[in-house]
Amino acid sequence: MSKSFRTGSAxxxxxxxxxxxxxxxxxxxxxxxxxxxxxxxxxTVDPIASSDNPSIWTExxxxxxxxxxxxxxxxxxxxxxxxxxxxxxxxxxxxxLRDAKFSDGAPVTAADVAFSLKRAAGDKSEWGRFFxxxxxxxxxxxxxxxxxLDKPFTPILNNxxxxxxxxxxxxxxxxxxxxxxxxxxxxxxxxxxxxxxxQKQELVKNPNYWEKGKPSLDAASIEVVPEDNSRVLKLKxxxxxxxxxxxxxxxxxxxxxxxxxxxxxPVFRIDLVQLNTTKAPFDNLAVRQALNxxxxxxxxxxxxxxxxxxxxxxxxxxxxxxxxxxxxxPLDLAKAKELLKQGGVPNGFKTSMxxxxxxxxxxxxxxxxxxxxxxxxxxVELQTIEGSSQFSTTKSGNFQMSLSYATSDTIDxxxxxxxxAVNPERANAFHTQWxxxxxxxxxxxxxxxxxxxxxxxxxxxxxxxxxEGAPFIFLYAPSQPxxxxxxxSGFEVLPTSNYSLKDVVLK
Amino acid sequence: xxxxxxxISRLLQLVPVLLGITVVAFLLLRVMPGDPATxxxxxxxxxxxxxxxTTQLGLDRPLWVQYLFFLGDIAxxxxxxxxxxxxxxxxxxxARLWPTLALVGLSTVIAVIVTVPLAMYTAVxxxxxxxxxxxxxxxxxxxxPAFWLGVLLVLLLAIVFPIFPVSGYGDTLPAHLHHLALPAxxxxxxxxxxxxxxxxxxxxxxxxxxxxDTARAKGLPERAVLWRxxxxxxxxxxxxxxAVHTSWVIGGTVVIETVFGIPGxxxxxxxxxxxxxxxxxxxxxxxxxxxxxxxxxxxDIGYALVDPRVSLS
Numbered sequence: 001m002s003k004s005f006r007t008g009s010a011x012x013x014x015x016x017x018x019x020x021x022x023x024x025x026x027x028x029x030x031x032x033x034x035x036x037x038x039x040x041x042x043x044t045v046d047p048i049a050s051s052d053n054p055s056i057w058t059e060x061x062x063x064x065x066x067x068x069x070x071x072x073x074x075x076x077x078x079x080x081x082x083x084x085x086x087x088x089x090x091x092x093x094x095x096x097l098r099d100a101k102f103s104d105g106a107p108v109t110a111a112d113v114a115f116s117l118k119r120a121a122g123d124k125s126e127w128g129r130f131f132x133x134x135x136x137x138x139x140x141x142x143x144x145x146x147x148x149l150d151k152p153f154t155p156i157l158n159n160x161x162x163x164x165x166x167x168x169x170x171x172x173x174x175x176x177x178x179x180x181x182x183x184x185x186x187x188x189x190x191x192x193x194x195x196x197x198x199q200k201q202e203l204v205k206n207p208n209y210w211e212k213g214k215p216s217l218d219a220a221s222i223e224v225v226p227e228d229n230s231r232v233l234k235l236k237x238x239x240x241x242x243x244x245x246x247x248x249x250x251x252x253x254x255x256x257x258x259x260x261x262x263x264x265x266p267v268f269r270i271d272l273v274q275l276n277t278t279k280a281p282f283d284n285l286a287v288r289q290a291l292n293x294x295x296x297x298x299x300x301x302x303x304x305x306x307x308x309x310x311x312x313x314x315x316x317x318x319x320x321x322x323x324x325x326x327x328x329x330p331l332d333l334a335k336a337k338e339l340l341k342q343g344g345v346p347n348g349f350k351t352s353m354x355x356x357x358x359x360x361x362x363x364x365x366x367x368x369x370x371x372x373x374x375x376x377x378x379x380v381e382l383q384t385i386e387g388s389s390q391f392s393t394t395k396s397g398n399f400q401m402s403l404s405y406a407t408s409d410t411i412d413x414x415x416x417x418x419x420x421a422v423n424p425e426r427a428n429a430f431h432t433q434w435x436x437x438x439x440x441x442x443x444x445x446x447x448x449x450x451x452x453x454x455x456x457x458x459x460x461x462x463x464x465x466x467x468e469g470a471p472f473i474f475l476y477a478p479s480q481p482x483x484x485x486x487x488x489s490g491f492e493v494l495p496t497s498n499y500s501l502k503d504v505v506l507k
Numbered sequence: 508x509x510x511x512x513x514x515i516s517r518l519l520q521l522v523p524v525l526l527g528i529t530v531v532a533f534l535l536l537r538v539m540p541g542d543p544a545t546x547x548x549x550x551x552x553x554x555x556x557x558x559x560x561t562t563q564l565g566l567d568r569p570l571w572v573q574y575l576f577f578l579g580d581i582a583x584x585x586x587x588x589x590x591x592x593x594x595x596x597x598x599x600x601x602a603r604l605w606p607t608l609a610l611v612g613l614s615t616v617i618a619v620i621v622t623v624p625l626a627m628y629t630a631v632x633x634x635x636x637x638x639x640x641x642x643x644x645x646x647x648x649x650x651x652p653a654f655w656l657g658v659l660l661v662l663l664l665a666i667v668f669p670i671f672p673v674s675g676y677g678d679t680l681p682a683h684l685h686h687l688a689l690p691a692x693x694x695x696x697x698x699x700x701x702x703x704x705x706x707x708x709x710x711x712x713x714x715x716x717x718x719x720d721t722a723r724a725k726g727l728p729e730r731a732v733l734w735r736x737x738x739x740x741x742x743x744x745x746x747x748x749x750a751v752h753t754s755w756v757i758g759g760t761v762v763i764e765t766v767f768g769i770p771g772x773x774x775x776x777x778x779x780x781x782x783x784x785x786x787x788x789x790x791x792x793x794x795x796x797x798x799x800x801x802x803x804x805x806x807d808i809g810y811a812l813v814d815p816r817v818s819l820s
Binding site for chain 1: 539540541542545546547548552553556559560563591592593594599602603658661662665666669672673674675676765766767768770771774775778780781782783
């Protein structure tokens with residue numbers, strides 16, 4: 001009796017000791033720093049050599065661009081450029097820079113802007129094509145710069161808002177070369193203080209940031225927590241203040257936690273099934289439309305995405321110049337069967353669909369598509385494929401159907417149109433090989449028409465043509481759930497998928 | 508002296524093994540569909556952009572030329588530059604090496620501490636309730652997938668009773684140990700399931716040997732018989748099991764590293780394969796191979812220390 005009591009109390013003492021030790025360790029790590037959990041680490045902070053989201057997101061925190069998207073993603077607002085004018089012929093852009101300083105105290109000058117953009121257009125840049133339409137830079141004085149184009153190229157202004165157009169200090173980059181990016185200096189709201197690869201990036205406030213009173217945080221750390229469950233648990237346990245990439249099925253249960261608030265970001269992303277229009281029967285328009293009529297998009301959105309999506313009308317999500325007159329293909333099995341008959345396959349056919357391995361939502365959606373299409377006699381075999389192989393497989397044309405998605409780095413529909421609808425351009429209409437001469441023409445026009453209703457009409461027509469031509473099964477535009485503790489205010493994931501930290505306040 | 512000579516000769520034997528491994532790793536990667544340039548540019552690149560980047564990365568050269576450059580890098584004591592990270596591979600790899608070594612080392616220490624007393628007790632008291640309980644517990648532990656067990660333990664010991672952090676690696680040595688305790692324990696459970704069984708049956712076999720009777724007959728106390736004679740003679744097979752299992756764990760930490768967010772080699776390997784970061788994957792493969800050989804070397808030295816009949820030559 002007394003022996004068992006002793007053991008019990010020993011265990012209890014050990015337990016309490018461990019508890020004290022752990023709370024001491026946790027308290028030590030917590031010192032008024034905003035801690036954000038993300039799924040993967042950045043690879044580099046060189047803006048012209050980045051293409052993965054984590055790198056891009058960090059760059060947008062530490063560097064500024066001439067202009068930047070507004071928070072709601074509907075227009076461009078001033079960045080380092082206080083104001084700008086575009087000549088009526090669309091071939092001359094004048095920017096007036098504000099009095100901004102880099103984090104080391106040096107002023108941001110027009111020469112830095114010219115240097116950074118020339119670098120972004122250079123041979124070493126992965127993004128050169130986005131900036132090469134600018135053919136000359138004229139540094140008027142420290143605060144004024146004029147850029148000239150040989151022919152009008154309307155998307156250029158949006159390209160200047162991209163991370164790859166970040167303004168770097170010319171002197172430091174030239175003096176340090178690649179070493180600059182180990183201790184980068186920018187004029188953004190934060191400074192990258194240290195980076196433990198695969199673990200976390202520590203940011204501190206840029207004392208010289210030009211927006212008065214911002215950021216309110218002294219420091220932030222971006223912690224890599226690859227596992228979805230761990231990220232959610234760490235938020236619940238208070239080891240993180242906010243997380244992005246909350247799985248749809250966990251967003252609901254997180255809402256019931258009294259210490260946590262869940263929000264959704266309407267990101268520019270579109271999910272669709274690519275149809276290889278060079279292969280029968282997908283070469284037939286009626287068949288492609290039939291597949292669109294056979295799908296119950298609302299059920300998929302409700303059942304799998306827990307309502308966090310809008311049904312798609314075309315391959316462009318709701319963004320600038322959206323065609324509001326288009327309606328998504330409704331569920332209409334009779335019409336779908338009728339169209340199959342017109343397409344010469346009245347009894348359906350057998351086919352296969354590529355699905356990215358390791359993406360739980362994609363797997364569930366694929367099964368739902370499989371079940372829906374079976375109702376019109378189309379038997380779909382699901383082929384799971386490693387995510388990195390899927391793009392090259394569809395690119396090589398070695399597929400029939402493929403469940404995929406596309407996202408936009410800019411708030412202008414030009415990028416997604418060029419990628420998903422124009423052939424050849426960049427990707428042969430997202431590898432479907434579908435081609436509409438009319439659409440290609442509109443794309444060329446849109447790129448030389450100044451922003452305004454005229455350009456809007458062109459985009460609306462492009463969307464209508466894509467909807468009609470149905471090179472995809474149009475699925476939905478999902479929103480992205482993210483969560484933070486109730487002690488956090490002002491944390492937001494933006495439509496371009498990156499997050500803003502400059503307005504975050506920790507209570 | 509002989510140990511030093513032995514180690515050097517074993518490391519020299521490693522060279523042809525490593526050459527073979529580099530060839531296989533090199534070719535396997537190139538057979539996989541997907542190439543780094545396409546993956547990096549993705550939706551944004553035109554075919555010309557992708558071709559230009561491929562040239563810039565040196566991936567348009569003939570395979571054998573690329574392979575020779577890779578060997579040249581190794582000969583200079585570097586693995587070249589990572590395609591994804593755009594930086595020298597050496598420092599990136601070393602930074603990730605420590606968490607993995609700490610995790611594997613800690614789990615092995617825990618496994619040994621748990622195995623020795625339990626195996627000895629269950630061997631001496633075989634058929635007892637404790638013997639059956641231990642057997643049942645470790646078979647059950649081994650049957651559970653590590654990621655599932657990991658999540659369960661996190662729920663219990665990090666959320667309900669917040670003793671350990673949910674995941675991460677920490678910044679200081681005590682914090683590292685605090686963060687690694689749970690994952691190391693989970694790996695150790697799997698190791699123990701094997702080593703306890705192996706050591707227990709070895710001890711039972713040795714207990715029946717004539718020299719044990721002799722030791723007892725000459726009046727040695729039971730404690731001395733068990734630890735000096737029985738235990739030492741039972742260790743050989745368990746050292747092999749431990750070595751083989753530890754080599755396997757080094758390559759297999761990726762699941763635990765992912766669940767617990769430990770910035771180790773396993774998670775780096777998976778990310779690098781997804782990005783088709785050829786030089787990084789090659790560097791990691793060579794590193795893993797060297798680690799496995801080193802563990803086997805340690806096991807050989809262990810044999811020699813335990814059994815004087817084994818000579819290091």
